[in-house]
Amino acid sequence: MRKILSTALALAAGLALAGMGGVQAHAADKKVKAAWIYIGPVGDFGWSYQHDQGRKAVEKEFGDKVETTYVENVPEGPDAERVIEQLARAGNDIIFTTSFGYMEPTLKVAKRHPKTFFEHATGYKQAKNMATYNAKFHEGRYIIGQIAAKMSKSGTIGYIASFPIPEVISGIDSMMLGAQSINPDIKIKIVWVNSWFDPAKEADAAKALIDQGADIIAQHTDSPAAMQVAEARGVKAFGQSSDMISFGPHAQLTSIVDNWAPYYIERVKEVMDGTWKSTDTWAGLKDGEVQMAPYTNMPDDVKKMAEDTEAKIKSGELNPFQGPIYNQAGELVVKEGEVLPDKDILSLNWYVKGIDDTVPGK
Amino acid sequence: MLDAAIIGAVLASIVAAATTLLLASIGELVAERAGTLNLGVEGMMIVGAAVGYAAAYGSGSLILGTIAAMLAGTLLSLVFAGLAIWLAANQVASGLATTILGLGLAGLIGSPFVGTTLTAAPALHIPVLSDLPIVGPVLFGQDAFAYASIALLAIVAYGLARTRAGLVLRAVGESHVAAHALGHPVRRIRTLAVMFGGACAGLAGAQLSLAYTPFWASDMTAGRGWIALALVVFSAWRPLWLLGGAYLFGAVSILQLHVQGFGLGIPSQLLSSLPYLATIAALVVISALKRGQGAPASLGVPFVPDR
Numbered sequence: 203m204r205k206i207l208s209t210a211l212a213l214a215a216g217l218a219l220a221g222m223g224g225v226q227a228h229a230a231d232k233k234v235k236a237a238w239i240y241i242g243p244v245g246d247f248g249w250s251y252q253h254d255q256g257r258k259a260v261e262k263e264f265g266d267k268v269e270t271t272y273v274e275n276v277p278e279g280p281d282a283e284r285v286i287e288q289l290a291r292a293g294n295d296i297i298f299t300t301s302f303g304y305m306e307p308t309l310k311v312a313k314r315h316p317k318t319f320f321e322h323a324t325g326y327k328q329a330k331n332m333a334t335y336n337a338k339f340h341e342g343r344y345i346i347g348q349i350a351a352k353m354s355k356s357g358t359i360g361y362i363a364s365f366p367i368p369e370v371i372s373g374i375d376s377m378m379l380g381a382q383s384i385n386p387d388i389k390i391k392i393v394w395v396n397s398w399f400d401p402a403k404e405a406d407a408a409k410a411l412i413d414q415g416a417d418i419i420a421q422h423t424d425s426p427a428a429m430q431v432a433e434a435r436g437v438k439a440f441g442q443s444s445d446m447i448s449f450g451p452h453a454q455l456t457s458i459v460d461n462w463a464p465y466y467i468e469r470v471k472e473v474m475d476g477t478w479k480s481t482d483t484w485a486g487l488k489d490g491e492v493q494m495a496p497y498t499n500m501p502d503d504v505k506k507m508a509e510d511t512e513a514k515i516k517s518g519e520l521n522p523f524q525g526p527i528y529n530q531a532g533e534l535v536v537k538e539g540e541v542l543p544d545k546d547i548l549s550l551n552w553y554v555k556g557i558d559d560t561v562p563g564k
Numbered sequence: 565m566l567d568a569a570i571i572g573a574v575l576a577s578i579v580a581a582a583t584t585l586l587l588a589s590i591g592e593l594v595a596e597r598a599g600t601l602n603l604g605v606e607g608m609m610i611v612g613a614a615v616g617y618a619a620a621y622g623s624g625s626l627i628l629g630t631i632a633a634m635l636a637g638t639l640l641s642l643v644f645a646g647l648a649i650w651l652a653a654n655q656v657a658s659g660l661a662t663t664i665l666g667l668g669l670a671g672l673i674g675s676p677f678v679g680t681t682l683t684a685a686p687a688l689h690i691p692v693l694s695d696l697p698i699v700g701p702v703l704f705g706q707d708a709f710a711y712a713s714i715a716l717l718a719i720v721a722y723g724l725a726r727t728r729a730g731l732v733l734r735a736v737g738e739s740h741v742a743a744h745a746l747g748h749p750v751r752r753i754r755t756l757a758v759m760f761g762g763a764c765a766g767l768a769g770a771q772l773s774l775a776y777t778p779f780w781a782s783d784m785t786a787g788r789g790w791i792a793l794a795l796v797v798f799s800a801w802r803p804l805w806l807l808g809g810a811y812l813f814g815a816v817s818i819l820q821l822h823v824q825g826f827g828l829g830i831p832s833q834l835l836s837s838l839p840y841l842a843t844i845a846a847l848v849v850i851s852a853l854k855r856g857q858g859a860p861a862s863l864g865v866p867f868v869p870d871r
Contacts, residue, residue, distance in 0.1 A: 243782030245671055245678045275783065360825075366832075393824045394832035400786040401777040402584065403817070406577055410821040413573040425784070427777040430681065449681050449779065562832045 234474050236260060236466075237294040238272040239285055241301035242399045248424025248443040249398065249460070250274060253300045253323075256462030263467045267474065278303025283310055290315040296473050298466070299323065301398075302367055308332060319478050321469060324369055326548055328480055335465055338486030339369070340376035340547065341515050342458035342494055343420075344522035345508050346440045347380025349455050349497070350418040351388050352504045353438055358389045360411025362421040362428055364398050366562040370422050372550040376522040377420060378557055380511075391416055392559050401427040412437055418455075429453060438499060445495040456508070457495035464490060484544060488516045523547055528555040568697045574822060575702040579710050580776055582814030584768050586713040588792035589799075589806055590720050591764025596796055597724060598757035599737035599862040603659025604644045606789025607666020608637040608762050612769025614670035614677075617780040621677055626685050630770045637766020638759050640666055645758045649751050652866035667783065677780040685709065685775035709771040714807075716764065721803035733757060737860035740867040750867050765789065798843055800850055800858040812846070813839050 238257050240250035257270050271294065276285045282304050289297050290311055296319040299308045305325035312320040312332040320332040328334055350359045359381065363370050374392065381388040391414060393407045400423075408419050408428035412435050419439040421428045426449040432439035433453040441447070441457025465483065472478040485491035494512055497505045514520035525536035530553050536542050542550075553561055588605055595602050615636035620629025640662060647658040685707045694704040724730040733753060736743045740750045768788070773780055791813065799805035820835035 243671060245675055245780075245782035247679050247779075247781055251678070391825045391827065393821050394836070395821075396833060396836040397786070399781075399783065401779075401781055401784045402581070402772060402786065402788070405777045406581060406818055407821050409573070409577050410818065410825050413570050413577075414822065414825045425777070425781055426681075426779060430684075430777060430779065434684065444679070448679060559827045560829050 233267055233269045234264070234296070234470060235269045235271070235292075235294045236296045236298070236470050236473070237270070237289040237292075238298045238300060239276050239282065239289065239304065240272060240274045241276065241278065241303070242424055243274050244272070246399050246424050247426055247446075250300070250424070252443050252460040253298070253462055256466040257298075259463035260466045260470050264470065264474075268470060276304075279307075283307035286311040286320075287314070290318045295319060296321065296470065296478070302369065319473060326545075328482055330480055333469075333480045333482065335469075335481075335483040335485075336369075336548070337460060337462075337491045338484060339458055339460075339492055340372045340522055341486045342492050343373045343377040344380035344515070344520075345494060345511050346420060346456065346458065347377035347382075348384050348511055349500065349504060349508050350377070350420065350440075351381040351384035352507065353455065353500060354385075354388070354418045356415050356417045357385065357387065358391060358414075358416045358418075360408070360414075360416030360419045361390055361392045362404055362407045362411070362419065362423050363392055363394045364423050365396060366394065366551075368548055368550045371553070371561060372547050373422055374557065375550065375554045378554055379522055379527065382554075382556055386556075388556070390557055390559075392557075394562055395423060397423070399424045401425040404428050405431050408432060408439075409435075426450075441495060447495065447498065452499060454495070454498055455500055456497050459493040459495055461491055461493050484548075486515070487512060488518075529553070530555055530557065572697065572699075572701045574818060576705065577818045578811065578815045579702060579706055580814075581818055582810045583706075583710045583713045584771050584776065584788055585792050585795060585813060586717065586807065586810040587709065587768035587771060588765050588789060589795045589810060590713070590716050590803070591761035591767075592792055593796050593799065593801060593803060593806055594720060594724075594733070594764075595754075595757045595761035596863055597737045597801055597860055598733050598754045599740055599860050599865065599867070600645075600648060600754050600758055601655045601659065601864040602641065602644050602648070602662070602758055602761055603656060603793065604640065604662025604666065605761070605765050605792050606785055606787065607663035607670075608640045608765035609666075609769040609772070609789045609792075610670040610783070610785045611640050611666045611673070612637040612766030613773035613784055614674040614769070614780060616766070616770035617677055617682070617773040618673055620682060620774055621680060621780075626682075626774050629774055630767065633766040633770035633774075634763040635766070637762040637764070637769065639762070640669075641758045641762025641765070642755075644762075645755045648866065649754050649758065652868050655864050655866065663789070671782045674780040674782060678782075680779065682774065682778045684778040707775045709767070709775050712767070717803055717807055724803065734860070737862055740862045740865070744867070744869055750869070754867070765792075768792070794843060797859075798847055798850075801860065802858060809843070809846070812842060816842050 242250040244254040298321045300323045302324045308322045312329050324336045395403050404423050405427040408431035417437045419432045421442050426446045429446045429450040433450040439453045445457045447454045497508050521541045523542035525540045526538045527536040612633035616629045616633030619632035644662040647653045648655045687705050694700050736753050744750050795809045798809040816839040
C-alpha cells in the first residue's frame with residue numbers, strides 16, 4: 203500500500219508539473235519569475251498557507267513586473283528534487299523552497315543551475331546561489347511558555363510536536379525556559395505525531411494530552427485541529443503559523459504568526475535590481491517576521507507580562523537562550539551572562555533540564 | 565494514572581478514529597466483492613469532506629451537509645465507473661486518476677472555506693445510559709456517524725451473506741463471465757457497487773469535516789483512504805474482520821499517543837509506525853492460517869461482454 207501511495211504521490215507531482223494540478227503560471231516576458239514549493243496544501247491554514255500569503259504579497263507589491271508560480275503538496279525527498287529541477291528549467295529567476303527536508307534537493311539543483319537563485323527556508327546549507335532564511339519562532343515560544351506557566355492550573359503543558367528536528371526541539375526548549383522563569387516546577391508532556399499536517403491525528407493528540415491532565419495545549423503542527431479540541435474541552439491553547447482565534451474564540455491565548463511577506467518582497471526586489479546575494483537571514487519578532495496574535499482570554503496582569511517580554515525580546519534585552527541553562531543531565535551548557543550562539547540553536551538536539559522525556563531517536 | 569474517566573475518554577477517541585476508516589472501507593469492500601478495485605477512495609473521501617463542509621456551512625444543516633457529501637462521493641465514483649467499468653480501462657490507473665482528480669477538486673471547492681469553522685456534529689445523549697461510567701460515553705455517547713458505521717456494517721454483512729442480491733453481487737465478483745451467462749447485468753451491478761462505495765467514502769469524508777475536526781483544510785484526509793483500502797485486504801474481504809481491523813488500527817493509533825504522553829521513553833517513530841506494523845502482523849497471521857485469502861476471483865479484471 204505504501205508503494206501504491208508513493209506511486210500516487212509521484213503521479214500527482216508529475217501531473218501537477220504538467221500543468222493539471224497545483225501550478226499556476228502566467229505567460230509574459232521580461233518579468234522576474236519567482237517560484238515557491240510548499241510541503242502542504244495552501245489551504246492548510248498553517249505553514250504553507252502563510253508562505254502563500256507571502257507569495258501573494260509579492261504579487262501585490264510588484265504587480266505585472268513579477269510572475270509567480272507555486273507547487274503545493276510536494277513530499278520531502280526525491281520528488282522535491284524533481285519539482286525544483288522543473289521549476290529551474292521553467293526559467294524561474296528565484297525559487298523559494300519552504301521546508302527543512304528540501305535542503306539537499308535544493309542544494310543539488312542549485313549546483314546544476316548556477317544562474318538561478320535559490321532560497322531555502324529553515325535549513326543550514328548555503329551555496330553561492332543558494333541562500334537560507336528562517337524565523338526565530340523560538341522567541342514567540344518563550345513568551346507562550348511564560349503565559350502557559352501563569353495560566354495553567356494543573357501545572358502541566360501539553361505539546362504536540364511534528365518531527366524531532368532542531369527547529370522543533372529548540373521551540374520546546376524555549377517554551378520550557380519561558381515557563382520555568384515563572385514556575386520552576388512546571389511539567390510538559392510531549393506527543394510526537396510524526397506529521398506536519400494530519401488534522402485528525404493532531405486532534406487525537408490534543409485529546410490524549412488533555413485526558414492526561416494538560417490544561418494548556420501548544421502545537422508545532424500546522425492545522426487548527428488542536429485549537430478546536432481545546433475550545434470544545436474548555437482548556438486554553440496557542441495557535442501556530444496563523445491567527446487561529448476563529449477556531450478557539452475562548453481557547454486561544456495567542457498565536458505565533460509567521461509573516462514572510464517582508465522578506466519575500468525584499469528578496470524579489472533584489473533580483474529585479476541585480477543585487478541578490480547568498481545570505482543567511484534569521485529574523486524574529488523585532489523584524490516583524492514573527493508576530494504575536496493579540497493576547498486574549500487571559501487576565502490583564504498576564505497580558506501585561508507577555509507584552510513586556512515581547513518588548514524586551516524586540517529590544518534585545520532578553521534572549522530566550524540566555525544562561526544559565528542546564529541540560530537534562532544537569533550539566534551547565536550556557537553560563538550565566540552568556541547566550542547560546544545562533545548556530546547552536548539552529549542545530550539544537552537536546553532538551554533542557556525539567557523536561558521529563560527523551561528526544562526521539564537519541 | 566489510569567482512572568475510569570481516562571479509560572472512557574480513550575475508548576471514545578478510538579471509536580471516532582475507527583469510524584472514519586470503517587465507513588470508507590465498508591463501501592470499498594462492497595465494490596471489491598463485485599470485482600472492482602477502486603483506488604479512488606482517498607479522492608472520494610476528500611471530495612465528500614469538502615462538499616459536505618461547504619453544504620453544511622452554507623445551509624447551516626449538518627444533515628444536508630452529510631447528504632451532499634454522500635452525493636459528491638457517489639458522483640466522483642461514477643467517473644471511476646465510467647472509465648473502469650463501461651470503457652473497461654485499467655482499474656488501477658482509473659482509481660489513481662479518481663484520487664488525483666478528487667484531491668484537486670476538493671481543494672478548489674474548499675478554498676473559500678479555509679479558515680472558517682462549524683459547530684461539530686453533537687454526540688447523542690441517551691439519559692441514564694450515557695452517564696454510566698466508561699461504557700456510557702463509549703457505547704451511548706458517540707455521534708451519529710459512529711452508529712451509522714456499525715449499522716452499515718451490519719447491513720452489508722447480512723446483505724452479502726444472506727440475501728439474493730448479495731449472492732448475485734458476489735457471483736459477479738467471482739466470475740463475471742458466468743454471471744453474465746446467467747443473465748445478470750454485470751456492469752450495472754458493478755456500477756451500483758462502486759456508487760455505494762462512493763457514497764460511503766463521501767460519508768467518511770463528512771465524518772472528518774463535520775464531526776472529527778469540524779473545519780475544512782485541503783488534504784485533511786491525510787491518507788486515510790489508502791488505509792481504508794489496506795483494511796479491506798486485511799479483512800480478507802469479510803465485513804466482520806473489517807470491523808476488527810478498523811478498531812485495531814484506531815486503537816493502536818490512539819494508544820500510541822497516550823503512551824507518548826506518559827513519557828515511557830519508547831521512540832515515537834516506532835510508536836507512530838505501530839498501527840502499520842500491527843496491520844502487517846495481522847496479514848501475516850491470516851496468510852499463515854491459509855483460510856482462504858478470499859480475494860474475489862475477478863477483482864481488478866475489466867469485463868467486456870460477448871468477447
